[in-house]
Amino acid sequence: MEILKVSAKSNPNSVAGALAGSLHDNHSVELQAIGAGAINQSIKAIAIARGFVAPHGIDLVCIPAFTEVEINGDEHRTAIKLIVEPR
């Protein structure tokens, strides 16, 4: 599954475009976000991407889950992964 890392500074429209493009090639895409700002941008991106793909008959849903990510080679932090796929 392709993973798109989203930060608090990511542009939701850009992430939505990347998400829609990636869903053209993959069944599911994972957005990975650490912190409230990054999760906020991810959720906005998914709402926008729903509009991009809806005219093609695709109803996107998202599945939120916790995950552990490694930062700088050894530090571990809890991140949120949002698995996005057609219903």
Next chain:
Amino acid sequence: MEILKVSAKSNPNSVAGALAGSLHDNHSVELQAIGAGAINQSIKAIAIARGFVAPHGIDLVCIPAFTEVEINGDEHRTAIKLIVEPR
């Protein structure tokens, strides 16, 4: 559809419990959140609620969308609604 309002100070475990309880009585539940902190708590609550209902054979998904809410009777703000329902 029942609406649960989530704030940045909401406890994700408590929201998850309310969500799971509400899904027992309704097909879908809407979480309504304004701001990054509230969206963060909502997403954590959905991830936790997935664990509550999974043993009952329910695979929860969420559909993020934009909505307008009225605050203090006249001010309008853009909020995020997260529609949560079984896949």
